Each structure stands twice: as C-alpha cells, then as structure tokens.
Amino acid sequence: xxxxxxxxxxxxxxxxxxxxxxxxxxxxxxxxxxxxxxxxxxxxxxxxxxxxxxxxxxxxxxxxxxxxxxxxxxxxxxxxxxxxxxxxxxxxxxxxxxxxxxxxxxxxxxxxxxxxxxxxxxxxxxxxxxxxxxxxxxxxxxxxxxxxxxxxxxxxxxxxxxxxxxxxxxxxxxxxxxxx
Ligand SMILES: Cc1cc2nc3c(=O)[nH]c(=O)nc-3n(C[C@H](O)[C@H](O)[C@H](O)COP(=O)(O)OP(=O)(O)OC[C@H]3O[C@@H](n4cnc5c(N)ncnc54)[C@H](O)[C@@H]3O)c2cc1C
Numbered sequence: 001x002x003x004x005x006x007x008x009x010x011x012x013x014x015x016x017x018x019x020x021x022x023x024x025x026x027x028x029x030x031x032x033x034x035x036x037x038x039x040x041x042x043x044x045x046x047x048x049x050x051x052x053x054x055x056x057x058x059x060x061x062x063x064x065x066x067x068x069x070x071x072x073x074x075x076x077x078x079x080x081x082x083x084x085x086x087x088x089x090x091x092x093x094x095x096x097x098x099x100x101x102x103x104x105x106x107x108x109x110x111x112x113x114x115x116x117x118x119x120x121x122x123x124x125x126x127x128x129x130x131x132x133x134x135x136x137x138x139x140x141x142x143x144x145x146x147x148x149x150x151x152x153x154x155x156x157x158x159x160x161x162x163x164x165x166x167x168x169x170x171x172x173x174x175x176x177x178x179x180x
Contacts, residue, residue, distance in 0.1 A: 001025065004132055004139065006123040006146035008035060010101075013108035015145050017055045020112060027141070028112070029134055031122035035109055039101030043071055046094035060107050061099060069098035123150050 003019045005012045008030030016026040044052070044065060052061050072083035090096050109117060123134045123146065131140045 001143070002027075002141040003143045003145065004029065004130075004141035006126075006132070006144065006150050008032070008117065008119070010104065010108065012145065012147075013105070013112070014051070014055060016116065017057075017108065017111045019143075020116070021056065024143075026112065026116050027139070028117050029121040029123050029132070030117070030119045031135075033120045035105065035117060035119055038105070041069075042099050042101045042104060043069075044097040044099050044104075046090075046096055049095055049097060055111065057107055057111060061104070062095075062097065064103045064107065065097035065099040067095065067097055071096065071098075123147075126150055 001023075002025045003016070005016045005019075005026060005028045008028045012028055012030075016028050020026050044061065049058065049061065052058055068086075070083065071086050071089075073081045075081050086096055121134050121136050123132050125133045126144050126146060127133075129140070130142060130144055131138055132144060
C-alpha cells in the first residue's frame with residue numbers, strides 16, 4: 001500500500017513514520033526547497049512524548065532533550081509572566097521535556113527512508129481516486145494525508161479526509177494509556 005503525505009512538518013512526518021512502521025510505502029511532499037533546521041525550543045508534553053515513544057522515538061527524543069526545563073512565559077526582560085508548576089504536572093501526567101524543533105525534525109527525518117522525503121514539491125490538488133497534482137507532475141497513492149491548504153477536489157463523499165492526530169494515534173497502536 002502506498003501513502004502520500006502532503007507536508008513535512010511534525011504532523012506529516014509522524015504520520016509517515018506510523019504508516020512506514022506498518023509496512024506502507026510512504027512519500028512526503030514538502031513545498032520548502034529543503035528539510036533544513038527551523039524553529040526554536042519545543043515543549044514536549046507527556047502525551048506528545050507517549051506518541052513519539054509509540055513511533056519508536058522515545059529513547060532518542062529523551063537523549064536530545066532537557067528534562068527539567070522551566071515552563072512558562074517570560075517578559076522580554078526575562079522575568080516570568082506565567083510559570084507552570086511543572087513538578088505537579090509531571091507527577092500527574094509523566095515526563096515533560098524540552099527539545100529544539102530542529103532536533104525533533106532531524107529525528108523524524110532519520111526514522112524514514114531517505115527516498116521517502118521529497119522537498120521542493122508543492123501539492124496543488126487531490127482527486128478522489130488518490131491522484132495528486134503537484135509542481136513536478138502527478139502521482140497516485142492508496143491514501144493521501146494532507147494539509148488544509150491543498151485543494152481536495154471535487155468535494156465528494158468519496159473523499160476521505162484524514163485527521164492527522166487520529167491517524168497517528170490509531171496506527172501507533174491506539175490511544176496511549178493515561179494520555180492527556
Ligand atoms: C511559535 C510556536 C511555538 C510552538 N511551541 C510548541 C511547543 O512548545 N510544543 C508543542 O507541542 N507545539 C508547539 N507549537 C505547535 C507545533 O509547532 C505545531 O502543532 C506543529 O508544528 C504542527 O505540525 P504540522 O505538521 O501539522 O504543521 P506544520 O509544522 O505547519 O507543517 C506543515 C508543512 O506542510 C508544508 N506544506 C503546506 N502546504 C503544502 C503543500 N500544498 N504542498 C507541500 N507541502 C505543504 C509546509 O511547508 C510545512 O512544512 C508551537 C507553534 C508555534 C507557531
């Protein structure tokens with residue numbers, strides 16, 4: 001079975017990994033010219049960490065993350081505007097990590113075969129038969145998982161739109177115990 005993922009952000013890559021782990025052939029179309037380092041620090045909350053663990057990435061994420069980073073919002077001068085009681089949240093829900101977005105994206109990229117990643121390709125339209133038109137031409141897949149800004153045409157009850165979160169949770173083995 002072939003799956004085409006439109007968008008190589010955290011959600012699209014996670015969906016691709018989940019499908020790949022289930023034996024699907026996956027391709028990820030990303031409109032950006034390259035999968036490069038982007039962003040800043042990310043807070044990896046307990047449910048996100050459980051989802052990443054279900055994708056086989058828990059250990060690698062922990063190895064790149066900071067475990068006891070303070071969580072909240074600071075003013076420009078560094079003083080706290082809002083500060084979460086992380087200890088209480090960790091006691092209640094589990095580990096809470098901080099990780100650079102570029103490191104997370106690199107781990108997600110590494111979990112996929114290199115030829116699954118197709119940067120510099122913007123999807124334009126998804127047809128009900130699974131054909132996708134894009135900047136390089138067309139391709140087809142049994143399942144298409146996509147971004148909202150792609151044209152899903154013609155709108156029809158035959159077109160199944162997949163919610164990334166539900167798809168990843170389902171393919172990763174169901175709702176993780178204690179998910180928040
Ligand atoms: C400032 C900021 C801070 C955040 N901090 C946190 C945090 O600490 N912890 C946390 O859990 N979440 C955080 N988030 C939220 C988190 O970043 C998002 O939930 C997550 O990145 C969404 O991933 P995504 O793959 O759905 O979308 P995106 O990351 O937006 O990825 C979509 C990708 O699809 C590509 N694309 C779009 N259209 C097409 C097309 N037609 N063809 C091909 N490619 C296409 C885009 O180029 C992009 O790469 C933060 C968000 C922001 C903005």
